Amino acid sequence: MFSQTVEYALRAVVFLADQSPEPRTTDQIAAATLVPKAYLSKVIQGLCRANLVQSKRGSGGGVSLVKTPDQLSILDVVNAVEPIARIRECPLGLKAHGVHLCPLHQRMDNALASVEAAFRETTLAEVLAEPTTSYPLCEIAPALSRKSGTK
Amino acid sequence: MFSQTVEYALRAVVFLADQSPEPRTTDQIAAATLVPKAYLSKVIQGLCRANLVQSKRGSGGGVSLVKTPDQLSILDVVNAVEPIARIRECPLGLKAHGVHLCPLHQRMDNALASVEAAFRETTLAEVLAEPTTSYPLCEIAPALSRKSGTK
């Protein structure tokens, strides 16, 4: 239901949020999130065009968040790479009754709306702050994933 | 977010529910739902294997629902053609902490769960019975879409 690309983008952004505001290289992100490196670079390019992250070339470069983790919702990330396509008019294309959806499509749109709502109300900061035995992205203990000496 | 195939399957089943329990030919369904006829036949084959509809060959044949519209939820149809893939374990594949999802994937799964719930609680009968200016599938007025003299 969610594309692979969305999953990868979320992993990358959550990792960057965890490391925020420090930049990380694509290699580092790929290693931490277990996303294929070459493909990840494409996904990040998309996030870059959507102005969610910024990248810096050259030695010492890398990718970093544009905003702080508490200013970024999960929905922001999802919409940046693959917007949730709400149903705004009859998919059959007939405008016999203007903007009213038939009950079937109204229900489908309601489902989409609930996803949108769920994603809108959680920020990356909240994802990271949640007390849990499973740290986001699972594979690295928080203490290890955070570079010592960071600001 | 929902595949074209799911959309088509829902249209077809809603139409069949409207005409239930009479069988309808693929041509008739395609005309009513504006789904490409040749592709629709593939979708229906899937519904057939999932035992949601039954088909009868030969002259006078066609496709009909196996159950009555009030026994079929939207979720039944969706799951028949493309099951909602709930997240049951960490997509990163690391079992460092058993069955617990990290906060990110827990949220994604919650979103999936809300879609599942929304689809589970509405039957095809309810979709058809809802008072509205937009009859399901939009293009045909109820009186016209129902074959006169049908049992």
Next chain:
DNA sequence: GGATAATCGGACAAGCACGTCCAATTAACA
């Protein structure tokens, strides 16, 4: 039994999602 009406199944094709590879570019650092 033959004509007709319908599904079934397989082959085929275009486009997109996912993924890889590599040369070009850019920036830091010694």
Next chain:
DNA sequence: TGTTAATTGGACGTGCTTGTCCGATTATCC
């Protein structure tokens, strides 16, 4: 200035989704 480290962009490959076409099969009706 040259080397190194990093992103960028394009070409390419593969498989899945969507879609078409058609012959084979099956059932009804005259």
